[in-house]
Amino acid sequence: MKSESSFTGQLGFILTAAGSAVGVGNLWRFPYLAAKDGGGLFLIVYLILALTFGYTLLSSDIAIGRRTQKSSILAYTEMNPKWKFLGVLTFLVPVIIMTYYAVIGGWITRYAAAFLGGEALKTADAHYFTDFISSPWIAAAFALLFMAVTAFIVYMGVESGIEKVSKFMMPILLIMVIGIAVFSLTLRHEDADGRIRTGLQGLLIYLTPDLTGLTVKRFLQILLDAMSQLFFSLSVSMGIMITYGSYVKKDVNLNHAVTMIEGFDTLVAFLAGIMIIPAVYVFQGTEGMGAGPSLMFISLPQVFASMGKAGAAVGAAFFIMTVFATLTSCISVLETIVANCMIIFRSGRKKTTLALTLVYLAASAVIALGYSVFYVEIKLPNGSVGQLLDLMDYISNSVMMPFIAFLSCILIGWIVKPLYVTEEMEYGGAVMRKKGLYSAMVKYAAPVLMLILFIQSTGILN
Numbered sequence: 001m002k003s004e005s006s007f008t009g010q011l012g013f014i015l016t017a018a019g020s021a022v023g024v025g026n027l028w029r030f031p032y033l034a035a036k037d038g039g040g041l042f043l044i045v046y047l048i049l050a051l052t053f054g055y056t057l058l059s060s061d062i063a064i065g066r067r068t069q070k071s072s073i074l075a076y077t078e079m080n081p082k083w084k085f086l087g088v089l090t091f092l093v094p095v096i097i098m099t100y101y102a103v104i105g106g107w108i109t110r111y112a113a114a115f116l117g118g119e120a121l122k123t124a125d126a127h128y129f130t131d132f133i134s135s136p137w138i139a140a141a142f143a144l145l146f147m148a149v150t151a152f153i154v155y156m157g158v159e160s161g162i163e164k165v166s167k168f169m170m171p172i173l174l175i176m177v178i179g180i181a182v183f184s185l186t187l188r189h190e191d192a193d194g195r196i197r198t199g200l201q202g203l204l205i206y207l208t209p210d211l212t213g214l215t216v217k218r219f220l221q222i223l224l225d226a227m228s229q230l231f232f233s234l235s236v237s238m239g240i241m242i243t244y245g246s247y248v249k250k251d252v253n254l255n256h257a258v259t260m261i262e263g264f265d266t267l268v269a270f271l272a273g274i275m276i277i278p279a280v281y282v283f284q285g286t287e288g289m290g291a292g293p294s295l296m297f298i299s300l301p302q303v304f305a306s307m308g309k310a311g312a313a314v315g316a317a318f319f320i321m322t323v324f325a326t327l328t329s330c331i332s333v334l335e336t337i338v339a340n341c342m343i344i345f346r347s348g349r350k351k352t353t354l355a356l357t358l359v360y361l362a363a364s365a366v367i368a369l370g371y372s373v374f375y376v377e378i379k380l381p382n383g384s385v386g387q388l389l390d391l392m393d394y395i396s397n398s399v400m401m402p403f404i405a406f407l408s409c410i411l412i413g414w415i416v417k418p419l420y421v422t423e424e425m426e427y428g429g430a431v432m433r434k435k436g437l438y439s440a441m442v443k444y445a446a447p448v449l450m451l452i453l454f455i456q457s458t459g460i461l462n
């Protein structure tokens with residue numbers, strides 16, 4: 001069965017796919033990794049990987065989607081019936097991610113609401129975040145709200161829901177991130193002991209490759225960090241780009257589209273670094289770039305509070321922009337599940353979306369309550385201890401995604417052969433300039449890298 005939905009054209013596709021790619025990964029994880037992994041050194045490594053490895057994975061997903069005109073389960077079955085299991089495995093990634101993505105969206109919405117409601121200063125309290133996520137009613141309410149909005153947009157369909165929202169939100173997001181980045185560079189602060197730090201000094205820290213204490217082991221760690229970031233950031237190997245690819249009309253040049261989507265994603269990540277690193281540096285020195293949620297939900301609100309009057313407005317803009325980024329990503333996750341379920345259950349979009357909405361409202365509530373009613377401490381194989389949300393994140397991102405990417409490179413590189421993808425990229429006379437690179441990557445480099453990433457991120461050898 002051919003998919004019935006489609007994007008109106010090239011721009012709609014690019015902005016919608018970029019909407020999926022640009023998310024909390026760009027706005028929060030990328031700057032944090034850049035600060036941790038030697039600034040400019042991380043940037044260079046990331047850029048090289050994006051142009052080779054990211055390009056390969058993104059082209060594969062989109063071309064498979066458009067060539068088969070199907071979502072993951074049927075797409076892999078069509079490529080080779082024996083590989084149906086890979087389609088099913090791929091489908092399970094968004095199924096798992098969807099249980100917690102709206103919860104994170106709810107956290108961000110809470111902060112946006114606080115800044116818009118004149119409560120900016122309260123969020124700067126070091127306990128605000130933990131108090132919020134551990135209070136069952138509020139945490140669950142915001143997760144359910146975010147889930148309901150996502151579901152409504154998906155219910156409206158590809159053209160009149162998803163594409164419309166992306167065309168509206170993505171340009172605004174780009175303008176906001178540029179605006180805040182420029183503002184960040186103008187910041188300046190004098191410590192109690194008279195030391196002055198400026199935004200431009202912060203920019204230098206971000207851009208300059210820091211090679212102090214660089215060993216082979218540390219370089220490998222940076223490489224793996226950049227690789228797992230890239231993968232998560234491009235929303236590849238989870239069937240999302242296959243589903244979106246299946247909605248692309250045959251007259252769209254996929255080579256242009258891939259370049260634009262990757263360019264958009266990388267640009268926003270890079271700008272997010274200019275926005276966050278100098279601001280945190282100016283007010284908190286290099287210590288403020290803490291890992292995990294603390295950067296977004298604790299350090300940044302404190303930075304906004306230190307900015308005085310401007311802080312409330314800049315903070316509001318920041319969290320609204322982050323809501324947009326998270327919403328367009330969350331939509332892509334739900335849409336992928338809906339597209340596959342419509343086939344599995346032979347049901348229409350509206351009915352399928354409604355049924356899945358009920359399931360995921362319940363799931364989101366459970367995960368949101370994972371910091372209060374359902375609090376657990378789970379020891380993960382990679383050594384960290386987490387709650388329900390971290391468990392879901394570990395299974396989908398650390399275990400399944402690299403494994404799926406590995407298998408799909410084997411399938412494309414050695415079973416159906418790279419021509420399956422390159423032919424589609426060159427459909428209608430389009431030129432795929434990096435065809436040789438693509439074939440070499442998908443056959444040799446990508447599977448090896450993916451296997452190493454899988455072993456490292458699961459921590460199974462520890």
Ligand code: PFF
Nearest residue numbers: 021023024025026232233329
């Ligand atoms: N690509 C998104 C980001 O960089 O934030 C994250 C993401 C979106 C991950 C959708 C997973 C997903 F299913």
